[in-house]
Amino acid sequence: MALATSVDVFPVRAETDVVLVRQTVRTWSIQQGFSLVDQTKMVTAASEIARNTVIYGGGGTLRIEAVLDGTRRGLRLIFEDQGPGIEDVDLALRDGYTTGTGLGMGLGGARRLVSEFSIESKPGQGTKITLTRWK
């Protein structure tokens, strides 16, 4: 069972918040002892999900947790919004699928960059995406 040793919550409502998310995830990744490559993977994944939260979710929050599982350190990011939700999560994860003007690479790309990835979404109720990367 992973234990959260440190927690913070940030708004994710506008492009300026996405910039702050990137900086915050970089700082916490360094604190968790991640290599430069792993820092960048986590920042990139966070950036994609944060942008989706703003564009499709109508804004939401990021809860960031420094986690510890035994002696294994990691970083967990929980993005939540109360937007329209995702009707077909498997379809949304497919590379090239977009309902907007993007490339449809964000969700699938983010999933490949982390150790654990989960989406809970209900149409009309919103979306919760949890990303964890272990050192």
Ligand SMILES: Nc1ncnc2c1ncn2[C@@H]1O[C@H](COP(=O)(O)OP(=O)(O)OP(=O)(O)O)[C@@H](O)[C@H]1O
């Ligand atoms: N938080 C969300 N709320 C509602 N729908 C979402 C959310 N996040 C993603 N989606 C849906 O999933 C689709 C795929 O997302 P994904 O990030 O993979 O691609 P994109 O944002 O369309 O393009 P890209 O990320 O490549 O710029 C989106 O087009 C949107 O329909």
Ligand SMILES: [Mg+2]
């Ligand atoms: Mg996207």
